[in-house]
Amino acid sequence: MTTGTLVPTVSAGVMMAMVRLANVRKVYRRDTQEVPVLDGVTLEIGAGDYVALMGPSGSGKTTLLNLVGGIDQPTSGDVFVGETNIARLNGASLAKWRSRNIGYIFQLYNLIPVLTALQNVELPLLLVKMSGKERKERAKLALELVGLGDRLDHYPRQLSGGQEQRVGIARAMVSDPEVLLADEPTGDLDRKSAGEILQLLERLNSEFKKTIIMVTHDPHAAERAHRVLHLDKGELTN
Amino acid sequence: MNMLSLILVNLRRNWIRTVLTMGSVVVALFLFCTLGGVLDTLKAAADAGSRERLATRNAISLTQWLPGNYQQRIAAVPGVQRVAIQNWFGARDPVDPKGFFAQFAVDPNFWPMYSKDIEIVQWSDPQVAMSLPADQDSHMAAYFAERNACVIGEDLMKTKGWKLGQTIKLEGTIFPGTWDYVIRGVYRKRPGGTWQNTMMLFRFDYLSEKGMGGQNYAGVFKLDIADPSRSAAIAKQVDALFENSDAATLTESEQAFGAGFVSMYGNVPFALRVIGLAVVFTILLIAANTMVTAVRERTGEIGVMKTLGFSDQAVFAMVVAEAAVIVLGGGLIGALLARLAVNGANLGFLPPLVVEWSTVLTGIAIALLIGAVSGLIPAVQASKLKIVDALRRVE
Numbered sequence: 248m249t250t251g252t253l254v255p256t257v258s259a260g261v262m263m264a265m266v267r268l269a270n271v272r273k274v275y276r277r278d279t280q281e282v283p284v285l286d287g288v289t290l291e292i293g294a295g296d297y298v299a300l301m302g303p304s305g306s307g308k309t310t311l312l313n314l315v316g317g318i319d320q321p322t323s324g325d326v327f328v329g330e331t332n333i334a335r336l337n338g339a340s341l342a343k344w345r346s347r348n349i350g351y352i353f354q355l356y357n358l359i360p361v362l363t364a365l366q367n368v369e370l371p372l373l374l375v376k377m378s379g380k381e382r383k384e385r386a387k388l389a390l391e392l393v394g395l396g397d398r399l400d401h402y403p404r405q406l407s408g409g410q411e412q413r414v415g416i417a418r419a420m421v422s423d424p425e426v427l428l429a430d431e432p433t434g435d436l437d438r439k440s441a442g443e444i445l446q447l448l449e450r451l452n453s454e455f456k457k458t459i460i461m462v463t464h465d466p467h468a469a470e471r472a473h474r475v476l477h478l479d480k481g482e483l484t485n
Numbered sequence: 486m487n488m489l490s491l492i493l494v495n496l497r498r499n500w501i502r503t504v505l506t507m508g509s510v511v512v513a514l515f516l517f518c519t520l521g522g523v524l525d526t527l528k529a530a531a532d533a534g535s536r537e538r539l540a541t542r543n544a545i546s547l548t549q550w551l552p553g554n555y556q557q558r559i560a561a562v563p564g565v566q567r568v569a570i571q572n573w574f575g576a577r578d579p580v581d582p583k584g585f586f587a588q589f590a591v592d593p594n595f596w597p598m599y600s601k602d603i604e605i606v607q608w609s610d611p612q613v614a615m616s617l618p619a620d621q622d623s624h625m626a627a628y629f630a631e632r633n634a635c636v637i638g639e640d641l642m643k644t645k646g647w648k649l650g651q652t653i654k655l656e657g658t659i660f661p662g663t664w665d666y667v668i669r670g671v672y673r674k675r676p677g678g679t680w681q682n683t684m685m686l687f688r689f690d691y692l693s694e695k696g697m698g699g700q701n702y703a704g705v706f707k708l709d710i711a712d713p714s715r716s717a718a719i720a721k722q723v724d725a726l727f728e729n730s731d732a733a734t735l736t737e738s739e740q741a742f743g744a745g746f747v748s749m750y751g752n753v754p755f756a757l758r759v760i761g762l763a764v765v766f767t768i769l770l771i772a773a774n775t776m777v778t779a780v781r782e783r784t785g786e787i788g789v790m791k792t793l794g795f796s797d798q799a800v801f802a803m804v805v806a807e808a809a810v811i812v813l814g815g816g817l818i819g820a821l822l823a824r825l826a827v828n829g830a831n832l833g834f835l836p837p838l839v840v841e842w843s844t845v846l847t848g849i850a851i852a853l854l855i856g857a858v859s860g861l862i863p864a865v866q867a868s869k870l871k872i873v874d875a876l877r878r879v880e
Contacts, residue, residue: 316792318873318876319871319872319873338796339797339798342791342794342795342796342797342799343794345792345793345794346793346795347794351792351793357785357876359789360498361494361495361497361498362486366494370491371793374799383486418793
């Protein structure tokens with residue numbers, strides 16, 4: 248593992264930039280008060296990189312992740328993912344873009360309880376033009392990849408936390424996005440399950456060349472990443 | 486899995502709530518279509534009757550009699566071809582007290598007057614050969630040969646399970662006592678005819694002899710007129726004849742008479758419409774409440790779906806579709822149930838209740854509309870939900 252480097256501007260690195268934030272500010276309004284969460288963040292993450300994002304609670308980690316994932320918009324600044332400045336996309340375009348480019352892994356898995364593991368993984372594929380059979384095959388493949396080929400028809404309540412998170416990972420990668428965003432993916436798991444999840448993420452990065460940004464409080468989890476970025480009070484500190 | 490199965494899965498997650506909501510829609514639409522059927526039937530009854538015939542009744546009320554000798558005086562009015570007596574009898578069947586049906590005492594003129602409206606489809610042969618006037622149906626010989634003979638509508642025959650030649654007993658209400666009748670004929674309404682197949686017709690002289698002590702009082706005179714364009718003038722002439730008598734008359738077209746008859750219900754049609762609308766509105770609120778609750782429970786899931794790439798429009802459509810499935814499903818069942826269960830029900834002297842397909846379709850269209858409207862508020866809420874806010878509620 249190497250400690251992440253803050254890249255103030257686009258640089259001609261070895262890796263082509265996959266994610267690039269330029270002077271990004273995010274301010275939330277609470278009643279009449281403005282609460283700054285991110286304050287002029289600029290960074291660059293290369294394609295195929297695996298970055299851990301650390302920092303105390305309220306430092307803006309999840310907000311940063313949400314901005315990269317296009318589920319929140321910056322107050323100012325640009326957010327490039329690939330060639331697209333997603334800060335400029337409107338709601339419908341952003342939704343379409345998310346479905347093709349981003350896989351999101353949640354801390355609490357957020358599986359739909361009334362759908363089986365297979366159906367949960369199929370869900371993002373409903374947005375893609377493909378036959379039902381093809382959809383099913385692809386979801387099955389994703390579940391086999393995370394080692395749950397024998398749990399296709401299990402509902403989330405029938406799975407352990409680690410298995411649920413693996414379904415979450417299969418769902419995140421089933422549409423083959425270039426970027427995987429993981430918000431404390433091991434935060435709700437025991438050490439053994441957490442280890443398995445981190446191993447899986449490493450494999451997705453090394454074998455499938457996915458760019459991964461992972462928010463974590465766990466230094467052991469952060470060690471698995473190629474580099475670590477630290478956020479404090481809305482600013483990158485390293 | 487596809488979007489439809491996703492919608493159905495969502496509806497199944499709290500199946501008791503879904504079934505109860507759908508059940509309330511079934512009841513509401515059943516009621517709406519049944520009320521619609523009653524309205525249709527009342528309208529049909531009001532529209533029944535010919536413009537080529539006039540009806541003369543007591544000017545004070547339909548329940549007041551007219552002297553029988555008016556018949557000849559009316560028949561003498563120029564333009565009047567024939568005058569028939571038609572008297573409401575209003576007896577009860579002691580075997581089936583709740584199975585009410587209309588009975589009318591009619592004189593011989595009634596039959597040729599209504600020969601285009603009804604036909605005799607079953608008849609008894611007379612015990613002794615007899616000749617009938619030229620304008621009478623030869624199948625009516627047994628009827629005219631027997632004082633207490635009657636002719637029954639074929640639907641009523643089926644309902645009561647009566648047979649030709651059978652003697653039936655009725656308990657009189659307006660004319661007290663037990664009345665025996667022998668069924669000597671069965672009639673069927675001709676296409677376009679104005680008479681329903683659920684009535685009983687019997688001889689006026691039987692009523693006169695047994696119920697009026699040999700005197701003649703008529704409830705209604707029916708008038709065949711030669712020229713329908715002169716109906717207003719003829720009606721005026723008839724009423725002028727009795728203007729200053731004890732029993733003044735009111736003459737109007739048979740159609741207007743039917744409408745007046747129905748108007749005795751007072752403002753029932755208005756009340757039925759108000760009830761129907763109240764039911765629809767109530768169901769709208771129930772369905773909307775169900776959907777708002779269902780969507781609120783799934784705030785986090787909606788946030789997840791949006792994160793996965795579902796657009797605001799897709800979420801909106803999904804919620805509206807869920808509401809539409811509940812309400813449309815219930816609406817279909819309720820409306821079809823009304824058509825299958827109450828269509829043809831006996832409403833006494835009105836035509837049998839008809840739940841027209843148009844009423845069923847209106848009910849289904851209303852259900853679709855309720856579904857869409859009830860899903861609108863939660864759908865707008867869900868589509869406007871910000872992902873970060875939705876996910877925050879999960880964590």
